[in-house]
Amino acid sequence: MNSINFIFLLTIFGFACAVKVNYEGYKLYKISPKDESEVGILAKLQEARIGEFWEDGIRVDRDSKVMVSPQKHEEFVQFLKTENIEASLLLDDVQRTIDKQRNPENINVSSSYLSYDWTSYHDLDTLYKWLDELEEHHPDVVQTVVMGQSVEGRDIKGIIIHYPNEMGEKNPNPLIGMLEGTLHSREWISVATVTWIIKEFLTSEDPEIRHLAESFEWHIFPIVNPDGYVYTFTDNRMWRKNRSPENVKTCAEGVDDDMSHGVDLNRNFDVQWMVIGASNDSCTNTYAGPGSFSEPESRAIAGYVQRLDQIGRIIYYLAFHSYTQLILVPYSHVNIEDAWQSRNYADMYEIAIKSSDAIAKRYGTQYRVGLSANVMYPMSGGSFDWVKYELNVPISYLLELRDLGEYGFLLPADQIIPTSLETMDGLIEMDKMTKALGYY
Numbered sequence: 001m002n003s004i005n006f007i008f009l010l011t012i013f014g015f016a017c018a019v020k021v022n023y024e025g026y027k028l029y030k031i032s033p034k035d036e037s038e039v040g041i042l043a044k045l046q047e048a049r050i051g052e053f054w055e056d057g058i059r060v061d062r063d064s065k066v067m068v069s070p071q072k073h074e075e076f077v078q079f080l081k082t083e084n085i086e087a088s089l090l091l092d093d094v095q096r097t098i099d100k101q102r103n104p105e106n107i108n109v110s111s112s113y114l115s116y117d118w119t120s121y122h123d124l125d126t127l128y129k130w131l132d133e134l135e136e137h138h139p140d141v142v143q144t145v146v147m148g149q150s151v152e153g154r155d156i157k158g159i160i161i162h163y164p165n166e167m168g169e170k171n172p173n174p175l176i177g178m179l180e181g182t183l184h185s186r187e188w189i190s191v192a193t194v195t196w197i198i199k200e201f202l203t204s205e206d207p208e209i210r211h212l213a214e215s216f217e218w219h220i221f222p223i224v225n226p227d228g229y230v231y232t233f234t235d236n237r238m239w240r241k242n243r244s245p246e247n248v249k250t251c252a253e254g255v256d257d258d259m260s261h262g263v264d265l266n267r268n269f270d271v272q273w274m275v276i277g278a279s280n281d282s283c284t285n286t287y288a289g290p291g292s293f294s295e296p297e298s299r300a301i302a303g304y305v306q307r308l309d310q311i312g313r314i315i316y317y318l319a320f321h322s323y324t325q326l327i328l329v330p331y332s333h334v335n336i337e338d339a340w341q342s343r344n345y346a347d348m349y350e351i352a353i354k355s356s357d358a359i360a361k362r363y364g365t366q367y368r369v370g371l372s373a374n375v376m377y378p379m380s381g382g383s384f385d386w387v388k389y390e391l392n393v394p395i396s397y398l399l400e401l402r403d404l405g406e407y408g409f410l411l412p413a414d415q416i417i418p419t420s421l422e423t424m425d426g427l428i429e430m431d432k433m434t435k436a437l438g439y440y
């Protein structure tokens with residue numbers, strides 16, 4: 001091969017590698033298995049990779065969202081017909097919805113603070129620049145902080161919000177609240193909601209929000225999986241895991257091997273690691289990694305929380321995910337008979353119920369509350385479970401934000417502000433109850 005041809009081929013190959021995953025013509029279906037035999041049939045469908053399941057577990061009477069490529073569509077339809085399974089079409093063209101999410105039309109409510117706004121979704125650089133700006137504008141209150149680096153060497157950056165007392169002093173042993181955003185990178189509403197909370201803590205004049213903002217030293221990290229998040233902008237909108245290349249292998253014929261990149265960070269924590277609801281196959285979205293804490297992102301979070309535990313009293317650890325509108329109470333691997341294993345389960349449950357009532361008040365958005373095993377599926381190795389297990393933080397929740405699956409990860413940008421407002425209502429109520437029950 002002469003060198004010109006070689007360069008030509010290289011160029012083509014280079015382009016091929018850089019091509020962004022396009023979901024044009026992909027359809028999204030909803031299937032609700034009626035009994036265990038239908039669950040088994042859907043598991044077969046998943047195993048055969050005829051469609052990509054958006055959720056990790058398949059359960060009776062729970063909707064499963066299945067995304068199907070144009071190439072696999074006929075096979076999919078045939079499979080359902082043969083097995084006599086009903087499915088309803090949710091999205092006719094997934095790419096069209098992705099495009100709309102990035103470029104929303106007709107948003108008339110304008111809300112911004114400094115360089116950031118909540119009328120569209122923003123990339124990592126925009127967020128990090130805004131965090132720096134906040135520090136400049138609130139030098140007595142805000143401090144940016146880097147908890148560690150990702151697999152690809154990006155900073156995991158957040159901010160500390162700590163209001164001084166009237167004498168201008170800060171409590172050296174404060175009450176602490178920590179917010180973790182976007183451990184799963186495709187769950188963009190998590191970044192939007194967590195940044196909204198930051199904005200409200202710094203600018204709101206509502207006395208209840210002021211109380212919440214000023215009673216704690218807040219440690220807030222809107223994006224703890226920066227590599228995955230960047231990847232959802234540059235390459236694949238549907239990316240969930242981190243971007244570890246350590247366990248890359250051939251997944252299956254006709255399946256993009258890129259899938260074997262990455263570890264599901266919410267299965268990688270050292271709590272009942274790989275016991276349930278996690279996979280040891282790197283080609284899956286719930287791959288728990290080669291060992292617990294194999295990933296720098298999960299180690300960074302754990303190390304950070306352990307250091308916080310040394311300097312103050314952590315009252316809240318809240319992990320923000322999407323979607324399905326849930327408040328999950330630890331532990332995710334146990335059934336209700338064993339709920340007592342988290343010592344104050346009854347209080348956590350009660351507080352979450354009140355919180356979900358408060359969320360519903362504004363727009364009627366219904367959240368369900370409970371153990372993951374009861375309201376979703378059992379799982380283990382998650383960050384909020386680990387925080388409860390390791391440090392017995394009194395209130396540790398995982399929130400699955402909007403919606404119930406109509407748009408799922410592709411929640412339109414015009415729902416950012418409503419989602420944020422109702423979530424804040426929930427946090428205020430959570431704090432009232434926590435205080436009333438004597439936790440601080």
Ligand SMILES: [Zn+2]
Pocket residue numbers: 183184187321322
């Ligand atoms: Zn998630």
